[in-house]
Amino acid sequence: MMRKSWTPLALAAFALAAPGCNDGPGEPGSEDEPVRTLLVHRQDTGENLLWDTDGTPAGEFAPVTRGMLPIGTHPGEGTAAFLDGTAIVLATLSKPEVLDTIIRPAPASQSLAAFSADGRFVAVVAYAPTPGLLLYDRANRRLDTLPMDGADPVLPPMFSPDDGRIALISLTQLSILVTIVSLDQPTSATTRQISVSRFTNRLIFGWPRWGVDGLQIAVRRVAEDGPDTLLVGVVDPDVEGALLDEQFRALMAPAGDPEAEVGLANASTYALTTDGTTLALGAVPTSGAAHGVYIVTANGSRIRPLLDAVGEYPVYPLFIRE
Numbered sequence: 076m077m078r079k080s081w082t083p084l085a086l087a088a089f090a091l092a093a094p095g096c097n098d099g100p101g102e103p104g105s106e107d108e109p110v111r112t113l114l115v116h117r118q119d120t121g122e123n124l125l126w127d128t129d130g131t132p133a134g135e136f137a138p139v140t141r142g143m144l145p146i147g148t149h150p151g152e153g154t155a156a157f158l159d160g161t162a163i164v165l166a167t168l169s170k171p172e173v174l175d176t177i178i179r180p181a182p183a184s185q186s187l188a189a190f191s192a193d194g195r196f197v198a199v200v201a202y203a204p205t206p207g208l209l210l211y212d213r214a215n216r217r218l219d220t221l222p223m224d225g226a227d228p229v230l231p232p233m234f235s236p237d238d239g240r241i242a243l244i245s246l247t248q249l250s251i252l253v254t255i256v257s258l259d260q261p262t263s264a265t266t267r268q269i270s271v272s273r274f275t276n277r278l279i280f281g282w283p284r285w286g287v288d289g290l291q292i293a294v295r296r297v298a299e300d301g302p303d304t305l306l307v308g309v310v311d312p313d314v315e316g317a318l319l320d321e322q323f324r325a326l327m328a329p330a331g332d333p334e335a336e337v338g339l340a341n342a343s344t345y346a347l348t349t350d351g352t353t354l355a356l357g358a359v360p361t362s363g364a365a366h367g368v369y370i371v372t373a374n375g376s377r378i379r380p381l382l383d384a385v386g387e388y389p390v391y392p393l394f395i396r397e
Contacts, residue, residue: 110128111348112127112133112395113127113355114155115382115391115392116144117390118366118390121141121142121143122135122141123136123145124136126368126381128353128370136171137171139171143157143158144157146163146188147199147393148395149190150349152167152194153396154167154194155393156188161179161180162177162179163188163197165177178211178218182201183203185199185201186199186228186232187199187230187231187281191234192236193238195213196210198210198231198234200243206227208232210241222256224254227246228243229244229245229278230243230281230282233285233290235285236285236287238258239258239259240257241255241256242290244283246273252268253310255313267315267316267317271294271310271319274297275296275297276296276306276319277295277296279305279343279344280344282346282347284349286351288320289309289310289311292309292310292319293354294306296324304326305325305327305356305378306324307322307351307371308321309351322351323371323374325375326376327378329379330377337359337369337378343357343359346394348397349394352372354371355368355370355371355393356368356392357392366389367389368383369383
């Protein structure tokens with residue numbers, strides 16, 4: 076069972092008002108946007124489906140993964156990590172029926188998973204029964220448990236671009252903290268505060284990334300008047316009190332539909348592409364309780380619906396092929 080320790084922020088459903096506006100140049104879905112493939116879990120049937128970002132269905136990942144929850148991907152090699160309730164397993168697009176068990180038994184409570192850039196390591200945070208940062212070495216088929224220096228992460232681990240460090244994001248009543256664990260010296264972890272108001276910038280649950288410019292995270296920016304905004308920003312984890320530098324934003328309302336409102340609920344998550352320019356969001360339209368999948372790009376101003384069939388319950392969108 077995956078835990079979200081920040082229930083008041085991440086699990087409470089909320090609706091966002093959406094004023095009308097017309098589509099403009101550079102909106103998501105433009106011809107210049109590359110077609111990528113998402114791995115999407117269908118909550119009602121348990122199927123794990125492939126869906127291209129141009130709206131084209133690409134079939135089922137593999138029948139053997141039905142009922143398993145996708146918890147992380149490595150798009151470069153088309154690999155996905157799944158939680159089947161008793162273990163964490165890997166499967167690839169090239170051999171989707173072949174499951175490689177990497178952690179058994181799975182923790183009773185854990186985070187989502189992260190892959191290192193080179194694909195060698197898979198990391199998850201175990202909350203229970205014993206807290207720790209679990210690091211699986213695929214090359215040597217070895218599982219290690221690293222200390223977290225008192226961190227209580229609310230997001231999955233993030234590998235540095237050189238795969239030498241892991242960042243963990245935690246929350247206090249007033250602050251957002253980042254703990255850096257070095258893989259070659261795991262006992263010398265450091266924790267710093269990020270100068271981001273957690274009251275006007277609510278962290279969104281999902282998969283952040285550590286890119287060349289810093290930690291790339293998504294927040295819901297609370298507006299005093301009008302609709303809230305999904306904002307993607309980057310912050311330097313090595314600077315105490317570093318500011319969140321905005322990269323792109325989008326109103327939480329689909330383009331061309333002034334009546335639509337989109338909110339977040341229990342299974343709402345986001346995932347970023349490797350280059351950090353495109354975001355997939357699982358969110359709830361106000362027309363029903365079921366999830367939809369939306370696309371946000373750096374050159375767009377509103378979210379774009381990709382899968383909004385309210386009877387199919389698509390959740391946990393992840394980029395599996397870029």
